Amino acid sequence: MHKEYHVTGSETIRDIVIGMSDGLTVPFALAAGLSGAISSSGIVVTAGIAEIVAGSIAMGLGGFLAGRTEVDHYNSELKREYEEVDRVPEQEKAEVKTVFAAFGLSESLQQQVADEMAKDKDKWVEFMMRYELGLEEPQANRATRSAFTIGVSYIVGGIIPLSPYILVENSVTALYYSCLVTLISLFVFGYFKSKLTGQPALSGAVKVVFIGALAAGAAFLMARLINNG
Amino acid sequence: MHKEYHVTGSETIRDIVIGMSDGLTVPFALAAGLSGAISSSGIVVTAGIAEIVAGSIAMGLGGFLAGRTEVDHYNSELKREYEEVDRVPEQEKAEVKTVFAAFGLSESLQQQVADEMAKDKDKWVEFMMRYELGLEEPQANRATRSAFTIGVSYIVGGIIPLSPYILVENSVTALYYSCLVTLISLFVFGYFKSKLTGQPALSGAVKVVFIGALAAGAAFLMARLINNG
Numbered sequence: 145m146h147k148e149y150h151v152t153g154s155e156t157i158r159d160i161v162i163g164m165s166d167g168l169t170v171p172f173a174l175a176a177g178l179s180g181a182i183s184s185s186g187i188v189v190t191a192g193i194a195e196i197v198a199g200s201i202a203m204g205l206g207g208f209l210a211g212r213t214e215v216d217h218y219n220s221e222l223k224r225e226y227e228e229v230d231r232v233p234e235q236e237k238a239e240v241k242t243v244f245a246a247f248g249l250s251e252s253l254q255q256q257v258a259d260e261m262a263k264d265k266d267k268w269v270e271f272m273m274r275y276e277l278g279l280e281e282p283q284a285n286r287a288t289r290s291a292f293t294i295g296v297s298y299i300v301g302g303i304i305p306l307s308p309y310i311l312v313e314n315s316v317t318a319l320y321y322s323c324l325v326t327l328i329s330l331f332v333f334g335y336f337k338s339k340l341t342g343q344p345a346l347s348g349a350v351k352v353v354f355i356g357a358l359a360a361g362a363a364f365l366m367a368r369l370i371n372n373g
Numbered sequence: 374m375h376k377e378y379h380v381t382g383s384e385t386i387r388d389i390v391i392g393m394s395d396g397l398t399v400p401f402a403l404a405a406g407l408s409g410a411i412s413s414s415g416i417v418v419t420a421g422i423a424e425i426v427a428g429s430i431a432m433g434l435g436g437f438l439a440g441r442t443e444v445d446h447y448n449s450e451l452k453r454e455y456e457e458v459d460r461v462p463e464q465e466k467a468e469v470k471t472v473f474a475a476f477g478l479s480e481s482l483q484q485q486v487a488d489e490m491a492k493d494k495d496k497w498v499e500f501m502m503r504y505e506l507g508l509e510e511p512q513a514n515r516a517t518r519s520a521f522t523i524g525v526s527y528i529v530g531g532i533i534p535l536s537p538y539i540l541v542e543n544s545v546t547a548l549y550y551s552c553l554v555t556l557i558s559l560f561v562f563g564y565f566k567s568k569l570t571g572q573p574a575l576s577g578a579v580k581v582v583f584i585g586a587l588a589a590g591a592a593f594l595m596a597r598l599i600n601n602g
Contacts (some may be wrong), residue, residue: 169431177423190599191420194406194592201588202398209580213572248496249489267477343442351438359430363423
């Protein structure tokens, strides 16, 4: 009934929104920071694009490799559980009982459950994987696709705050337009991000805007401080 | 036996390592990218510090707010489960049975487990939270501390690739030193990061170095391309 997680159809949309709202924040703040120190938009654009390239690779490739590591980890633990179920079945049964003891089941019922579960080795191992080790079978392709989608969305998101600097030569003028389009975009993406992860949408949108504005403001002040120092 | 997760003592160390290896990657790549386009180290330092400020706020504050949202979400679901257990107990019992049906337990044993679990309302609700909804009670202070530690470590990590630019006036010369200290640091932090998350340490270290080098190389080429275009 209240399973707002694992809405498979919208997972790609969720990745797009996550990548975009992250992509909006850091390049926006970096460009704002540089505008506080440098009057030429050209350098701001160069720095912004370098950041977008670096950030999307770190995020996309990092996510991809983490996904592969997770698959390896799951498979090695799975092999181990199958071995243990063969080698020390009584000990594994005791572990099943421990899980249920924690939920207040009687000793005799714990034993019955463990005995019955032991009849189907695959389901027994699956139970141990999920409830003893807390591991769910990772979807290998899913992680790759997710990392790619987030990386690309980061690029698209990052281009939004940068575009005024491409169009307007003076960096301080460009900053005003950048603030306008980015804060509106952050609000929209924060709203959908919260909706899709089952959180209150309006307060979620305000939080995303707040983080972006604070990061940009702090970067601006810091860059100005360094350049006047 | 093989519970390499939740090693409480080293959680802070893990956060430090995660924040630092991330902090090393993006500011390193940004500085490398700018070196491909601008010969003065001063601008590279300004941009790098603006990025560090923006990234640490986005990461730290983002993590803090996400942690608070998670606590709110858990509490509202908890309230709902308590209400449902009171209002539609038979339906909730059927949900308990569904969990066990998936593991091949017989109908009669499913019923016994559901009946016995229903005797202790707290444990019943805890079971539903964990195994039906997949939610574990979040530790509120833990999330705050974790976000703070990661944010600060991001700053410390980011200063490593930037320090050569602070010391050496010519940005291309500074880039050589930055590559040297950063790639070594990425290897060391990648090694510990993998160790602490229970992954193969050497291949994990190589992956972290690879991501950093690729991000920096791509940012360098891209920035050079824009400036010559």
